[in-house]
Amino acid sequence: MNIQYKSTRDDSKLFSASYAIVKGLAEDGGLFMPDQFPSLEMNLDDLAKLDYKGIAYEVMKLFFTDFTEEELKYCIENAYDSKFDTPEIAPLASIEGAYYLELFHGSTIAFKDMALSILPYLMTVSAKKNNINEEIVILTATSGDTGKAALAGFADVPGTRICVFYPKGGVSVIQEKQMVTQVGKNVKVIGIKGNFDDAQTGVKNIFGDKEFNELINAKGFRFSSANSINIGRLIPQVVYYVYSYCTLLKSGKIEEGDPINFVVPTGNFGNILAGFFAQRIGIPVHKLVCASNDNKVLFDFFNTAVYDRNREFILTSSPSMDILISSNLERLIYLSCGQDASKNASLMNDLKTEGKYSLTEDMKKFIDQLFVGGYASTEMVDDRIKEIYDETGYVMDTHTAVASAVYKKYINDTKDDTTSVIVSTASPYKFTRSVLGAIEGKKSEEEDFVLIDRLNAKSKMPIPKAVEEIRNAAVLHDTVCEISEMKSEIGKFLGL
Numbered sequence: 466m467n468i469q470y471k472s473t474r475d476d477s478k479l480f481s482a483s484y485a486i487v488k489g490l491a492e493d494g495g496l497f498m499p500d501q502f503p504s505l506e507m508n509l510d511d512l513a514k515l516d517y518k519g520i521a522y523e524v525m526k527l528f529f530t531d532f533t534e535e536e537l538k539y540c541i542e543n544a545y546d547s548k549f550d551t552p553e554i555a556p557l558a559s560i561e562g563a564y565y566l567e568l569f570h571g572s573t574i575a576f577k578d579m580a581l582s583i584l585p586y587l588m589t590v591s592a593k594k595n596n597i598n599e600e601i602v603i604l605t606a607t608s609g610d611t612g613k614a615a616l617a618g619f620a621d622v623p624g625t626r627i628c629v630f631y632p633k634g635g636v637s638v639i640q641e642k643q644m645v646t647q648v649g650k651n652v653k654v655i656g657i658k659g660n661f662d663d664a665q666t667g668v669k670n671i672f673g674d675k676e677f678n679e680l681i682n683a684k685g686f687r688f689s690s691a692n693s694i695n696i697g698r699l700i701p702q703v704v705y706y707v708y709s710y711c712t713l714l715k716s717g718k719i720e721e722g723d724p725i726n727f728v729v730p731t732g733n734f735g736n737i738l739a740g741f742f743a744q745r746i747g748i749p750v751h752k753l754v755c756a757s758n759d760n761k762v763l764f765d766f767f768n769t770a771v772y773d774r775n776r777e778f779i780l781t782s783s784p785s786m787d788i789l790i791s792s793n794l795e796r797l798i799y800l801s802c803g804q805d806a807s808k809n810a811s812l813m814n815d816l817k818t819e820g821k822y823s824l825t826e827d828m829k830k831f832i833d834q835l836f837v838g839g840y841a842s843t844e845m846v847d848d849r850i851k852e853i854y855d856e857t858g859y860v861m862d863t864h865t866a867v868a869s870a871v872y873k874k875y876i877n878d879t880k881d882d883t884t885s886v887i888v889s890t891a892s893p894y895k896f897t898r899s900v901l902g903a904i905e906g907k908k909s910e911e912e913d914f915v916l917i918d919r920l921n922a923k924s925k926m927p928i929p930k931a932v933e934e935i936r937n938a939a940v941l942h943d944t945v946c947e948i949s950e951m952k953s954e955i956g957k958f959l960g961l
């Protein structure tokens with residue numbers, strides 16, 4: 466099956482996977498989508514005999530059909546290696562009857578590593594395949610974790626540069642320190658005076674700015690995106706859904722064909738959408754539970770069929786989910802209206818002009834087959850972290866705790882006894898202040914590394930290398946700019 470890609474806003478043109486990866490976002494502002502869904506070629510029992518890399522190949526080859534076996538295996542080998550602190554890559558922990566899929570064993574201790582450790586390889590191979598000779602400039606807006614994972618992935622990769630924008634004051638101290646200490650000859654990190662949505666909109670506008678793109682092309686550069694809208698990030702995320710199903714199968718926790726639930730702490734809707742793709746290619750899924758924090762625009766969307774971003778933006782203890790425009794949701798909307806690009810484009814235009822749109826009844830029905838929305842307040846998150854720690858000794862981060870709290874409420878409300886996997890998206894060490902505050906019942910004023918050492922004593926979890934590395938690292942990036950200055954800062958970085 467030769468999968469090709471279309472924009473969610475224009476279905477007249479087809480593109481190869483490699484072209485979609487280099488491009489990031491379609492010219493019309495839409496997102497690339499496969500023109501059809503392939504199916505896993507192996508049965509699940511056989512797939513379960515493979516390791517993470519083996520499963521990664523079986524999944525990615527279905528979608529990246531213009532890559533040769535050699536090219537794809539080169540990308541996979543280089544991505545899922547000793548950068549991860551366990552050969553399992555994505556281990557499952559069994560805690561109080563549920564399974565926690567730990568996606569934080571990569572180099573920056575958050576789930577973004579799962580895709581961003583492979584994207585630079587997919588991107589450089591894709592550029593070669595499309596005879597692109599310009600230097601690729603990755604522009605990224607981050608709510609905290611993408612930035613560092615993208616920087617770590619692209620630092621000193623030949624033929625690339627990377628520029629990351631983050632909301633100054635809108636990320637955790639550890640997240641900021643991880644970014645501003647990034648080494649590499651081709652990297653730039655900039656704080657903006659605005660929130661994540663401002664950063665993301667700013668980057669989208671630059672991608673869509675024809676004149677500026679022509680200017681940088683003439684100087685030998687070409688923009689691309691490492692944000693979760695890139696199909697080169699979405700597809701690698703499908704792998705760990707398949708892998709976790711296989712892990713449960715292999716250990717006899719489920720039998721082939723048994724449906725399972727995934728509970729996913731959600732922001733930009735990339736992670737959970739990958740779960741939907743996994744279902745589409747053959748993983749038996751009962752429900753995909755979309756867990757939101759106090760910025761519960763998605764919870765309201767699943768309940769009312771109206772997406773409405775006109776609301777106060779709330780800074781929570783799970784900053785990587787502090788988002789009011791979930792970009793990847795556009796892909797689900799597109800599918801829910803039967804891949805009708807003009808219908809989707811008109812809804813996205815409503816979102817742009819009025820800040821909201823409504824689903825038709827058929828679209829709502831399509832989405833309700835699999836998706837359920839839930840949300841947890843900061844207080845519920847704190848209670849859940851403490852409860853699980855007191856009862857089991859397991860420590861989870863604030864984002865995972867949003868999912869865990871939503872899961873608890875979902876089980877109480879529905880009595881659903883389907884095997885459930887809670888997607889665990891960050892190491893507790895990335896959000897130590899909030900996590901320790903929840904466990905100790907009060908926020909501490911002490912310095913971050915004091916808290917890290919105390920969490921280590923309480924949890925007996927080893928301190929990850931990613932945290933030790935920044936303990937004494939020098940700050941290398943201190944640029945802060947207005948939203949209106951993002952373009953000129955890029956100009957400076959590229960020496961225009």
Ligand SMILES: *Cc1c(COP(=O)(O)O)cnc(C)c1O
Pocket residue numbers: 575576577610611693730731732733734735736737785786864865890891
């Ligand atoms: C990015 C992130 C999320 C949200 O994932 P989306 O794909 O944007 O929905 C959740 N938790 C953590 C720790 C993250 O870094």
